[in-house]
Amino acid sequence: MKWQSISFDWNxxxxxxxxxxxxxxxxxxxxxxxxxxxxGRQVAAxxxxxxxxxxxxxxxxxxxxxxxxxxxxxxxxxxxxxxxxSLVASGQSQEIDGTVCISxxxxxxxxxxxxxxxxxxxxxxxxxIEIIATNAVSNLQQRxxxxxxxxxxxxxxxxxxxxxRESKARFYASKSYLHRKGRPQSSNELKHHEFIGFExxxxxxxxxxxxxxxxxxxxxxxxxxxxxxxxxxxxxGLGIIIMLEEIAEKFPEMEQVLPEAEPFxxxxxxxxxxxxxxxxxxxxIFDSLAKFLK
Amino acid sequence: MKWQSISFDWNxxxxxxxxxxxxxxxxxxxxxxxxxxxxGRQVAAxxxxxxxxxxxxxxxxxxxxxxxxxxxxxxxxxxxxxxxxSLVASGQSQEIDGTVCISxxxxxxxxxxxxxxxxxxxxxxxxxIEIIATNAVSNLQQRxxxxxxxxxxxxxxxxxxxxxRESKARFYASKSYLHRKGRPQSSNELKHHEFIGFExxxxxxxxxxxxxxxxxxxxxxxxxxxxxxxxxxxxxGLGIIIMLEEIAEKFPEMEQVLPEAEPFxxxxxxxxxxxxxxxxxxxxIFDSLAKFLK
DNA sequence: AGTCAGGTATACAAATATGCATGAAATGGC
DNA sequence: GCCATTTCATGCATATTTGTATACCTGACT
Numbered sequence: 001m002k003w004q005s006i007s008f009d010w011n012x013x014x015x016x017x018x019x020x021x022x023x024x025x026x027x028x029x030x031x032x033x034x035x036x037x038x039x040g041r042q043v044a045a046x047x048x049x050x051x052x053x054x055x056x057x058x059x060x061x062x063x064x065x066x067x068x069x070x071x072x073x074x075x076x077x078x079x080x081x082x083x084x085x086s087l088v089a090s091g092q093s094q095e096i097d098g099t100v101c102i103s104x105x106x107x108x109x110x111x112x113x114x115x116x117x118x119x120x121x122x123x124x125x126x127x128x129i130e131i132i133a134t135n136a137v138s139n140l141q142q143r144x145x146x147x148x149x150x151x152x153x154x155x156x157x158x159x160x161x162x163x164x165r166e167s168k169a170r171f172y173a174s175k176s177y178l179h180r181k182g183r184p185q186s187s188n189e190l191k192h193h194e195f196i197g198f199e200x201x202x203x204x205x206x207x208x209x210x211x212x213x214x215x216x217x218x219x220x221x222x223x224x225x226x227x228x229x230x231x232x233x234x235x236x237g238l239g240i241i242i243m244l245e246e247i248a249e250k251f252p253e254m255e256q257v258l259p260e261a262e263p264f265x266x267x268x269x270x271x272x273x274x275x276x277x278x279x280x281x282x283x284x285i286f287d288s289l290a291k292f293l294k
Numbered sequence: 295m296k297w298q299s300i301s302f303d304w305n306x307x308x309x310x311x312x313x314x315x316x317x318x319x320x321x322x323x324x325x326x327x328x329x330x331x332x333x334g335r336q337v338a339a340x341x342x343x344x345x346x347x348x349x350x351x352x353x354x355x356x357x358x359x360x361x362x363x364x365x366x367x368x369x370x371x372x373x374x375x376x377x378x379x380s381l382v383a384s385g386q387s388q389e390i391d392g393t394v395c396i397s398x399x400x401x402x403x404x405x406x407x408x409x410x411x412x413x414x415x416x417x418x419x420x421x422x423i424e425i426i427a428t429n430a431v432s433n434l435q436q437r438x439x440x441x442x443x444x445x446x447x448x449x450x451x452x453x454x455x456x457x458x459r460e461s462k463a464r465f466y467a468s469k470s471y472l473h474r475k476g477r478p479q480s481s482n483e484l485k486h487h488e489f490i491g492f493e494x495x496x497x498x499x500x501x502x503x504x505x506x507x508x509x510x511x512x513x514x515x516x517x518x519x520x521x522x523x524x525x526x527x528x529x530x531g532l533g534i535i536i537m538l539e540e541i542a543e544k545f546p547e548m549e550q551v552l553p554e555a556e557p558f559x560x561x562x563x564x565x566x567x568x569x570x571x572x573x574x575x576x577x578x579i580f581d582s583l584a585k586f587l588k
Numbered sequence: 589a590g591t592c593a594g595g596t597a598t599a600c601a602a603a604t605a606t607g608c609a610t611g612a613a614a615t616g617g618c
Numbered sequence: 619g620c621c622a623t624t625t626c627a628t629g630c631a632t633a634t635t636t637g638t639a640t641a642c643c644t645g646a647c648t
Contacts, residue, residue, distance in 0.1 A: 003312055003325040006373055010304035014380060018297055026595060031297040035637055041594070042635095050383035061595065067386035068507040073377040079300055081372035083305060083366055086299035089344035092361035098345065143299040162638085237479065259518040329607055334626065336605095352614085355625070474638060 008049045010289045016054060017075040019079055020068065034249035057291065066112035076092070087143060091275035091280070097126035103145035107227035107249040109133035111247045116292040124284055135225055140273050144283050147272045147289065161271040164293050168263035172254045177237040184258060187213055193257075196230045197223040258278045268293060302343045308376070309336035310348060311369040314362065318355055381437060384576070385569035391420035394579045397439035401521035403427035405541045410586040418578055429492065429519055434567050439567045440576050441583065448565040455565040458587050461556035462539045468550045471531040478552060481507055487551075488533035490524045491517040562587060 018028040045068045047054050054071065056060035063074065104113060109131050115130060137152070138144040140159060146174060148154070154161040171190075178269060184190055188214060197220035208215050221237055224230045233243040240257055248254050272292055276282045313320040313333060341348050348365065349356035358366065398407060398488060403425050431446070432438040434453060448455040465484075478484055484507060491514035496531040502509050509572070516533055518524045528535035535553055538560060541549050564584055570576045 001439045002317060003438055004374040005309065007326050008380060010308050010372075010376060013376065014300065014304050021295060026596065033302050036596075037598080037638090039634055051382070051387035052383045052388045055559055057596075061644090062532055067383075070382055070386055071379055074375050074382060074529075078304075078375035078379065080371050081306065081368050081375060082300040082302075082304060084368040085372065086302065086344070088364050088368060089361070093345035095345045146297045165362045318625065330626070331608085331628080332606055353625075355615090 007047065009042075011076075012042045012046035012049070012148050013075050013078055015039050016046055016068075017053075017079045017236055017269050018070075019043055020075070021063065033062075034078070034126065040191045046073040049248060050209050052193060082145060087273060088275045091273070091278045093278045094152070095292065096112045096124070096284070097279050098281050099128040099130055101130040101132060101133065101145045101283060102149070103132040104149040105135050105151070106133040107244070107247060108149055110228055111212065111250065112293070116289065118286055118291055123288060124281075127281060128243065135227060140271060146276055147270065147286055149293070150269045151266050151267070153267065154269055158274050160277045161269050162272050162290060164268045164270055164290055167266045167268050168257075169242050170245055170246045170248065170261075170263045170268045171240050171257035172234060173240045173257050174235055174237045174253055175255050176253075177234075177239065178255055178257070179193070181270050182238070187258060187261060190214060190240075190258075191216070191219065193219065194221055195239040196233050196239045198227065198230065199223070200255070207294070302551060303336075305471045306336045306340035306371075307369050307372055309333050310340050310362075310365075311373045313349075313356065314339055314358060314366050314369070320570045325529065326463065343424050365501055371475050377437060381567060382569045384440070385567070385572045387582070388573050388574045390418070390578070391527060392575050393422040393424055394441065394576060395424040395426060396443070396579070396583070397426040397428065397432040397488050398439045398443040399429050399445070399521055400427040401538070401541060402443055403524065404522055405544065406587070410583065413586055414582055417582060418575075421575060421579065424580045425581070426459050434565060437567075440570055441564065441580055442584070443587070444565060445560050446563070447561065448563055453565050454568050454571045456584055458564055458584055461560045461562055463536050463560045464539055464542065464553075464555075464557045465534050465551035466537050466542045467534045468529055468531045468547055469549050470547075471528075471533065471551070474531070481552060481555060483506060484534075484552075485510070485513065488515055489513045490533045490535040492521065492524065493517070493519050525554065 014032075015028065018031055021030055022028045023038045025043070026036045028034075029039045032039070045055060050071075052067045052071070053065050054068040056065055056273055102113075110133070113131065117131075120127070120129065132138060132145050137150065138148055140146075140148055141155075141156060153163075173193075175289075181193060184193060195215065221232075222233060224233070230241050231243065233239065234243075234253065235253060243254075244263070245263065248256075268287060270293070271288055272282060276285070301302075305327060306587055308326075309322065309332075309480070312325055313319055316325055319333045319337070320330045322328075323333045324549070326333070344365075346365070347359050348362040350359055361402045365558065396407075404427070407425065411425075414423065424433060428440050431444065432442055434442055434448075435450060447457075467487075475487060478487060483505045510588065516524075517526070525537060526534050527533065528537075528543065536558070537548075539557065542550075561583060566576060566580055571580065
């Protein structure tokens with residue numbers, strides 16, 4: 001094997017990758033926890049070493065040259081390999097101390113996780129836990145999180161997933177709202193009510209297209225991507241919102257809408273990357289979450 | 295994109311890759327042009343950063359741990375990407391100065407190339423030329439050479455190849471040998487002569503299996519992987535050898551065996567990696583070689 | 589037009605990594 | 619069994635890289 005061709009500075013390749021993807025040296029520096037001059041020098045050194053101009057310096061920002069574009073694919077693939085290294089290494093690591101990154105919806109993070117985290121802290125005081133509270137489905141492949149709590153079946157390959165249980169969700173509204181607008185007696189009456197939606201209204205509506213609920217876009221005058229904000233809006237009497245029973249029951253000012261109707265099934269899945277499941281640390285948190293969430 | 299997972303030191307990954315492949319820190323240091331303490335510290339730092347033990351230190355040499363084996367594949371793929379970066383960069387580079395690495399058989403290198411190199415030197419004085427004289431088919435993919443002169447059609451993908459011409463090869467022997475053993479008059483008489491072979495006798499014989507020459511393994515008492523050594527052996531009268539006409543004719547003490555027989559066809563191919571063919575420097579040498587060898 | 593935000597390039601001090609020299613341990617050959 | 623050789627680990631002077639502070643540029647908005 002001839003190693004000459006790979007003996008350029010690999011950190012410079014990393015600098016190029018992140019700079020190209022982030023769009024500027026400064027952004028790349030922030031992403032990598034380095035400084036802008038360092039990234040600038042690394043990229044310049046790589047250009048020198050390869051004998052290729054990667055970026056056109058136009059004062060304000062950098063734009064990739066043709067040669068830079070040609071190279072970017074290969075640097076990306078280097079980055080993907082680096083990502084796998086980090087992933088597999090975390091899995092192989094049998095260190096019990098360290099950080100575990102958990103991704104969950106914001107409502108789960110705010111109302112379900114806190115007491116569980118308390119338990120986890122006493123079980124494994126050496127482990128730092130980072131919560132990614134987002135309703136976007138995080139990408140476990142790209143290591144945005146080590147463990148994800150989800151309400152849809154994880155379909156990506158290379159994932160270890162466990163269905164913990166089926167939770168129930170219902171429509172809720174504040175007593176003040178129901179007092180003002182009246183309590184609907186049948187699902188048909190819902191069409192005259194105001195709902196608080198998640199994300200884009202059309203995307204959210206698709207969930208209800210399978211049911212026989214008469215909901216249209218005009219019912220969703222308020223929409224947010226944040227479950228917590230939506231819940232606060234509902235608590236303020238601004239409309240009807242869907243919420244897990246176990247969370248809603250903690251709020252006495254909130255009342256079930258159509259209490260006789262069947263609740264919606266909401267599965268609770270726990271997922272991690274297959275490689276990570278061999279790690280003592282991840283395994284411990286995964287199993288404990290499974291136990292407490294069940 | 296989350297960059298955290300790729301922000302470990304990529305040069306340490308390189309250190310791990312080369313160390314694992316070369317089998318020792320010292321060998322890796324030689325390969326990379328660094329020193330053994332440096333490689334040792336880089337590998338140790340990577341183990342620290344990933345929280346994984348990569349090698350079992352058994353005093354003399356290092357052996358990969360299970361975790362190390364798990365990671366090696368991914369580091370290899372990182373190395374392959376790095377290799378492609380270097381390859382594409384060389385192709386994109388429009389610098390005329392630099393080094394070009396040419397691979398050719400040792401006889402070609404010794405008897406055909408020298409006057410051509412003289413020409414190249416005057417055409418492009420800024421280019422350094424490195425000759426890899428070997429009869430092993432060098433791997434252009436792995437960048438063992440930039441340009442290869444071959445006698446078989448290059449079949450690997452991603453290669454740009456040009457058939458320069460069909461050269462002729464014949465059996466030759468020294469006059470002293472032919473005087474001593476007698477000049478064979480028909481191909482049938484060859485079976486009583488001694489031949490000098492290349493590489494493993496069986497491998498070499500396969501080339502003649504398609505012809506009707508009565509050669510067997512016992513005819514090849516002398517074998518070498520070096521064309522130059524073989525030729526010297528033949529010049530010393532030790533046997534019959536196959537050689538390109540254009541080379542053999544420079545040696546008046548050597549004489550064609552069975553001069554009426556048809557010579558063998560030996561194609562001369564010039565090959566380079568497709569990516570490299572866009573480089574001014576490589577292109578210049580490639581085209582010049584094609585011109586002079588034709 | 590002027591200001592401001594956000595970007596890149598450069599000078600210099602501090603932190604970091606590298607190479608050299610050397611010691612210790614283990615393998616292979618005599 | 620011993621010696622020669624090869625390999626990994628460590629201390630220290632040096633070389634390199636990094637970060638801080640700053641100057642300078644560009645494009646957007648008032």
